[in-house]
Amino acid sequence: MPGELERLPGPVAAAALGTGPAAVAGELLGRMRAELPVVSGLGEREQVLVSAWLTGLRSARTRRAYAADVVAWLGWLAERDTGVLAAGRVHVDLWAATQLGAGAAASSVRRRLSALSSFYRYCAAQDLTGRVPTQGVARQVVDPDYTATVGLDRDQARALIAAADADAGAQASGVA
Secondary structure (H helix, E strand, O other): OOOOOOOOOOOOOHHHHOOOHHHHHHHHHHHHHHHOHHHHHOOHHHHHHHHHHHHOOOOHHHHHHHHHHHHHHHHHHHHOOOOOOOOOHHHHHHHHHHHHHOOOOHHHHHHHHHHHHHHHHHHHHOOOOOOOOOOOHHHHOOOOHHHOOOOOOHHHHHHHHHHHHHHHHHHHOOOO
């Protein structure tokens, strides 16, 4: 049923993991690697960060899309010798501009920024980083301003986009 939690792959045998934080990390990684093999290509530290974040997302489709987005982001950062928690706003702006320059649709870039924003909000909530480098970036991806959905909850973003679409429709039909 939509909106309900979707099952993650089954647990890794507890006996194989031992006890304590290492056991939790092992189970977490086992589940995520089984569901999203793309996560396996990351370094171990990044795998744990990304897996912990993805585990909290309810939809398997969202987990899959966001995993691909964050793995691409981390690869881009690695090419620039920048750690995931050291990334700043300038990195996010450059990443978005690079994608747009390569022909990515603005809507795709906004979705990717939404994934990054979710990831960094998770990291900030866990006291892993003191800042969210994606804050406010979507506003500058493309005009009009209704693209500024980063930092809004889902209902706020949908209401904002619906209002902008209604306004654009009225303008297109000549109604002021």
